[in-house]
Amino acid sequence: MSSQPFPLKRLTPDDVSLLRQLNALFGDAFSDHETYRNHPPSDAYMKDFLGKDHIVATVALAGKSVVGGLVAYELDKFEKARREFYIYDLAVDENYRRQGIATALINHLREIAKRRGAWVIYVQADYGDDPAIALYEKLGVREEVLHFDIGLDG
Known part of the structure; x- marks a missing residue:
């Protein structure tokens, strides 16, 4: 945990309840309760997810x-x-929002990424999500790309 106004915590397998709170937050923020709240994974799945070294789940707490x-x-x-x-x-x-939490979360990930030998962090933003775009432009270089979802049924 850090000493900033909203302490940051990288989640471990013991933090399933915090990951569930994060899922609920994502559902609200993205207006997508179907994906983030309906049919949640089991505690065993969540523990396994949080135990993987290549996954970083970090929360800011009040x-x-x-x-x-x-x-x-x-x-x-x-x-x-x-x-x-x-x-x-x-x-x-x-x-x-507008209290530096997103920037703090990204900067925390930067430190983890540096320790792990990474060369870059990348993120996507949706057209029209102006606050996210402004944040990411402040922190990095914008690239224009196309994103495709390739279904598995055909």
């Missing part, structure tokens, strides 16, 4: 409540002996 968090994945590269981290989800409770 007391015992999760007010922000991110989930990132470490990817080993093959073209060079290096790694990169992908921020899969990042959100802050609407009542706690």
Whole structure:
């Protein structure tokens, strides 16, 4: 934990309840309760998930409540002996936004990524999500890319 106003905690297998709070926060922030709240995984699955070295789940806390968090994945590269981290989800409770929580979460991930030998962290943002785009432009270099979801049924 850090000494900032909203302490950060990298989740471990003992933090299933905090991961469930983070999922609920993601569901609210992304207006996607179907994905984040319906049909939740078992505690055993969540413990296994949090025990994997290549997964970083970090939360910002106000007391015992999760007010922000991110989930990132470490990817080993093959073209060079290096790694990169992908921020899969990042959100802050609407009542706690504009207080530096998202920046603190990313900076915390930067430290983890440096220790793990990564060369970059990358993240996607949706068109129209102007606050996220502004944050990411402040912290990094914008690239224009296309994203495709390839289904498994055809």
